[in-house]
Amino acid sequence: xxxxxxxxxxxxxxxxxxxxxxxxxxxxxxxxxxxxxxxxxxxxxxxxxxxxxxxxxxxxxxxxxxxxxxxxxxxxxxxxxxxxxxxxxxxxxxxxxxxxxxxxxxxxxxxxxxxxxxxxxxxxxxxxxxxxxxxxxxxxxxxxxxxxxxxxxxxxxxx
Numbered sequence: 610x611x612x613x614x615x616x617x618x619x620x621x622x623x624x625x626x627x628x629x630x631x632x633x634x635x636x637x638x639x640x641x642x643x644x645x646x647x648x649x650x651x652x653x654x655x656x657x658x659x660x661x662x663x664x665x666x667x668x669x670x671x672x673x674x675x676x677x678x679x680x681x682x683x684x685x686x687x688x689x690x691x692x693x694x695x696x697x698x699x700x701x702x703x704x705x706x707x708x709x710x711x712x713x714x715x716x717x718x719x720x721x722x723x724x725x726x727x728x729x730x731x732x733x734x735x736x737x738x739x740x741x742x743x744x745x746x747x748x749x750x751x752x753x754x755x756x757x758x759x760x761x762x763x764x765x766x767x768x
Contacts, residue, residue, distance in 0.1 A: 629737035631661035632730055632756075634746045636718045638667045638674035638692055640682040649763055650742060651682075657740075658686040664734055666726055668695035668718060691730070693723045718745040731756070 639650040657663055665683060669675045669692040683690055695718065702716035709716075727749040731739065739758045741747035747760045 628660065628662040630734055631657060631663050631738040631740055632727075632734055632736040633657070633663055633665045633687075633740045633742065634727055634749065635665070635667040635742035636695075636745045637742075638669055638679060638683070640679040641673060642682075646763065653761075654683065654686040661738065663687045664689045664691075664730060664736070666691045666693075666723075666730055668693050668720060668723055670695055670697065691726060693720060693726055695720050695723065712744070714743070714745045715748050724749050724751075728752070 633654070635650060637647065637650075639647045639654065642648045642651050654663060654665070663686055665687045667674075673679060675692050675694070680690055680692075697717045699717065702713055702719075705711060705716040705719075706713050728751060730736075731752065731754055735754060736756045739750065739753055739756045740761060741750065741759065742761050742763065744760065744762055747758075750758060
């Protein structure tokens with residue numbers, strides 16, 4: 610089984626001093642940029658990094674998303690990157706729709722380790738902004754700890 614990956618950028622004195630902290634929570638890693646959603650998030654990270662010190666937390670849906678090459682592509686924009694391995698189970702997600710009446714996309718990305726990481730990083734970083742990419746990520750918002758929360762619902766599930 611794959612393990613969670615966490616990378617922190619080596620210190621660049623004064624680089625992000627005074628920038629507000631943003632915890633970006635997503636159900637996928639934007640690199641390699643193989644589709645429209647990943648391209649969008651990758652471009653958004655670049656733009657947001659001009660204003661915010663970004664800490665990126667996501668689910669890793671493949672080994673490729675946790676590769677050193679993929680992580681290196683995000684490092685210029687992120688202070689830290691945490692990738693939690695996840696293997697979506699479409700059959701289980703579909704069955705849970707009928708058992709719990711919760712949306713398919715929410716069930717597909719259900720991951721207790723990810724939920725714990727959101728809570729842990731929110732408490733440790735005390736971000737000024739919590740940015741949730743898609744509803745499946747926003748479901749993990751338990752306590753925003755005074756941060757502004759943003760839901761970026763940039764696509765619809767098509768599974």
